[in-house]
Amino acid sequence: xxxxxxxxxxxxxMVFTLSACGGGxxxxxxxxxEPSDQxxxxxENLKVGVSMPTQSLQRWNQDGSNMKQQxxxxxxxxxxxxxxxxxxxxxxxxxENMISTGCQVLVIAAIDGTSLTNVVDSAKDAGIAVIAxxxxxxxxxxxxxxxxxxxxxxxxxxxxxxxxxxxxxxxSGPYNLEMFTGSPDDNNIVFFFGGALEVLQPYIDSGKxxxxxxxxxxDQCAIQSWSSEIAxxxxxxxxxxxxxxxxxxxxxxxxxxNDSTAQGVTTALKNAGYTADNFPIxxxxxxxxxxxxxxxxxxxxxxxxxxxxxxxxxxxxxxxSILKGTEPELNDTETYDNGTGVIxxxxxxxxxxxxxxxxxxxxxxxxYTEADVTPEE
Numbered sequence: 611x612x613x614x615x616x617x618x619x620x621x622x623x624m625v626f627t628l629s630a631c632g633g634g635x636x637x638x639x640x641x642x643x644e645p646s647d648q649x650x651x652x653x654e655n656l657k658v659g660v661s662m663p664t665q666s667l668q669r670w671n672q673d674g675s676n677m678k679q680q681x682x683x684x685x686x687x688x689x690x691x692x693x694x695x696x697x698x699x700x701x702x703x704x705x706e707n708m709i710s711t712g713c714q715v716l717v718i719a720a721i722d723g724t725s726l727t728n729v730v731d732s733a734k735d736a737g738i739a740v741i742a743x744x745x746x747x748x749x750x751x752x753x754x755x756x757x758x759x760x761x762x763x764x765x766x767x768x769x770x771x772x773x774x775x776x777x778x779x780x781x782s783g784p785y786n787l788e789m790f791t792g793s794p795d796d797n798n799i800v801f802f803f804g805g806a807l808e809v810l811q812p813y814i815d816s817g818k819x820x821x822x823x824x825x826x827x828x829d830q831c832a833i834q835s836w837s838s839e840i841a842x843x844x845x846x847x848x849x850x851x852x853x854x855x856x857x858x859x860x861x862x863x864x865x866x867x868n869d870s871t872a873q874g875v876t877t878a879l880k881n882a883g884y885t886a887d888n889f890p891i892x893x894x895x896x897x898x899x900x901x902x903x904x905x906x907x908x909x910x911x912x913x914x915x916x917x918x919x920x921x922x923x924x925x926x927x928x929x930x931s932i933l934k935g936t937e938p939e940l941n942d943t944e945t946y947d948n949g950t951g952v953i954x955x956x957x958x959x960x961x962x963x964x965x966x967x968x969x970x971x972x973x974x975x976x977x978y979t980e981a982d983v984t985p986e987e
Contacts, residue, residue: 656933657687659708663721663745664696667836667870668898669918670719673744676922677717684926686933689713696721696835705729709736715929719743722795723948726750739932741925742953746797749949755938756946756955757925759916761798764960765805765867768893771912771962772863773809775891783818785862788848789825790841790871794832802867802895803828810865822852822859833871841866841874849882856888863891869901869913876909884909897963897972902983905965915963915971924956 658681662674670692678690689708693701698721708716709732716733718740720726727750733740734752742756772778776785787810791803813819814826825831833841845864853859861879866872872894879889886908894901894913904910928938942955963971972978 655687656685657689657711657713658929659705659713659716660688660690661701661705661708661716661718662690662692663701663719664694665692666695669896673719673918673922676918677925680922680926681929684930686929693721698722698725702726702729706732709733709738713738715739715741715932717741717743717925717929718747720745720747723748723797724795741928742948743925744798744921746946746948746953748797751950753948753953754932755928755940756953757921757928758798758946758955758957759921759960760957761801762805762808762945764895764914764916765802765807766809767805767914767960767962768802768865768867768895768912769806769809771893772865772891773813775911776862778813778818783813784820785818786854786860787814787819787821787863787865788823788845788861789821789831789865790833790844790875791828791831791865791867792836792871793834794829796836799828799832799867803831806865806867823848833874836868836870838870838874838877841871842878843874845875845878846881849878854879854882856883856885861890864893866893866895868895869898869910870896872910872913873898873900873904876904880909895960897968897977899978899983902963902968902972902978903985905963905968906983907985912962912964915961916958917961917975917977919977920958924958928956 660674660677662670665671674690674692678688681688689711691704693704701721705716705718705726706729716738718726720742723745726747730740730747730750730752739754740752742753744758746756747753792799810819814821833844848854854861864875866875872892876892889909892910894910895916897913897915901910901913905913931938938956940954940956942957943952946953946955961971972983973980
């Protein structure tokens, strides 16, 4: 854990080292960290557009602010826009404005990865490089690069946590499981859900894990817009249909692909009478503040931490390389095909967060203060 945490902080430190070196865009070649033979791009008059899907989820607020802060520290002008509350026409209009107002690079976290084909094609025609940020934009060759976390690994970590906590390799079961994933228009759920089932499917096939609802297909488990309210409603329906409760049908684990769905599931279970003493295993992702509080209160078991500072730092390095005319550092050229071919990518490493390591992972690293994740009296 300390080794992984060190690598997270190292990437962040690289960005600020670049900033301290002067010259606006920095003097380092990201792939080698050696001085570039090409002249460093000056941040002056270089404009980067950053398009985020919504401000209604904590993680996108953090992603946007981290990106803006780090790009401005490099000397770039930043046009940061949030697309209302996941409103696709608003995001398209904002991107069209970024193109027309002279952005040289666009960093886009898509609301719907299938709805931005035309506007990204327009960016390519205008000579603007597009970096897909954490959500792959589909069916356009205008995407130059993709920056994300290893999303299959995220799912595997969630599946492994359930496997290891239930000790599936050494106990007979059967154990009852229900599954929730994210928005069907988010290509990432293919990797989150698929990664989890890489681990869990053999136990489902053997009968050691049972899904009483029978809802095991990705589309059956998808939650539109990653909505806590929709997740809560689905969990309430499962409780009613299956008789789950502290004194009813035992529910051993709920696979939740992220924290907003986990929070909806948690609310439904609390309303059904579950307490920290008998709560099922609940997985999550993002280490959102409410979920960290739930971990401290015993109603969420884990959350996969994707340090948005790390991802923002990596994208700053990618932007800096693009504007200097050099090739960004990449570590995956095989996985992410958007329908026009594989998009060159950089995948950051996620880390499992639990009550046992949240202080080291989140507080000591400066991501949160303890007050941020202290329940209100």
